[in-house]
Amino acid sequence: MMATKTILFLLIPVLVRQASGNLNTYPAPHGIQASNKFQVYLSQGGNRKSSFTYITTSDQRAKEVSHAKGGRSVSWTSFSFSGGAVTAEIHTPHDFHSCIVRPQHYGYKCQRTGSKIAHVTVSSTSRMMSVEFDYDYGSSNADIKDKMLIFADPPESNVPNEHDSSVLFYKAGVHNLNGQMHLNNKIKTIYLAPGAWVEGGFLSTANHGVTLRGRGILSTRSYKWHDNRFSWGMLNFDKGNNHVVEGIVMVDPEQYFFRGLCDHNTTRNVKMIAPWTYNSDGVGMGHDALFEDTFIWANDDSFKVITNSYSDYITRTGVKTFNIVLYSQMVWERGMMRSGGCVHSDHRRLY
Incomplete structure (x- = not known):
């Protein structure tokens, strides 16, 4: 009886980890600017983390060549996970009424949960999505000025040996x-x-x-x-x-x-x-x-x-x-x- 209780005791933490999953955010490179347009927080099984959000803009290219449009940006964040779904909490520079996730084939819904805050639940990895807001939807005649992309990776495996000469x-x-x-x-x-x-x-x-x-x-x-x-x-x-x-x-x-x-x-x-x-x-x-x-x-x-x-x-x-x-x-x-x-x-x- 004691052996059975011991086995159950050891299994419970394993089952809890499987149910909650494993969420990995990536470190921020020192010297790289974080996005001043969007901030992203990720939650899984009650565990909430900030996910570093990058930004790059078109302004330098617009100075180089006349065909590049200035005043554009793209922000993005990447993470990996296994197990249960991850909720992305996106903080925007402007308030909005509605938002959408593309590609719509994913079936992911974007919900306004507060002033300048949207939630998107990501249930699978290998998902690469654009989150778009009604203040900057773009059209057939105009692009989205400030884009927000979210990349959900599968967990890494077989990381190479850094000391291998090849x-x-x-x-x-x-x-x-x-x-x-x-x-x-x-x-x-x-x-x-x-x-x-x-x-x-x-x-x-x-x-x-x-x-x-x-x-x-x-x-x-x-x-x-x-x-x-x-x-x-x-x-x-x-x-x-x-x-x-x-x-x-x-x-x-x-x-x-x-x-x-x-x-x-x-x-x-x-x-x-x-x-x-x-x-x-x-x-x-x-x-x-x-x-x-x-x-x-x-x-x-x-x-x-x-x-x-x-x-x-x-x-x-x-x-x-x-x-x-x-x-x-x-x-x-x-x-x-x-x-x-x-x-x-x-x-x-x-x-």
């Missing part, structure tokens, strides 16, 4: 690469930890695949539009095959977000935001690419389907399809897909 490991904090880093032959993994803000980009140089993953942020907002230190975009993974980009937020591209014109690349749970200038394409891709649970806000093509050796490929194989799978994508953009040939794609839940 790993570039960026801890929480601000890291300036002074341009686009050319990866040497040894590098196989780039990891951006939660709370890491990496200012710069990466270019692959080896024949093997590179995995870029984590919950950190890659930005080029401090670089000029079409900065000559970059080849095509923030990420240029044209060299090699079987590249993977997973989990990160990509902010304010100096040109493309991600160009990978080689084969068998995977993009999963990536968020691409703040494309204030033209020619801010989402992804340039080659053959047999997979896109899953990814948020793309582009200012040109979201997906550009082409290859480094397109003409040679047709000559050798006679094949004119690229076998692209798009699953559970969230797309904000003017045009969606441009192809250098015929596209054989599987569009599953593309919004």
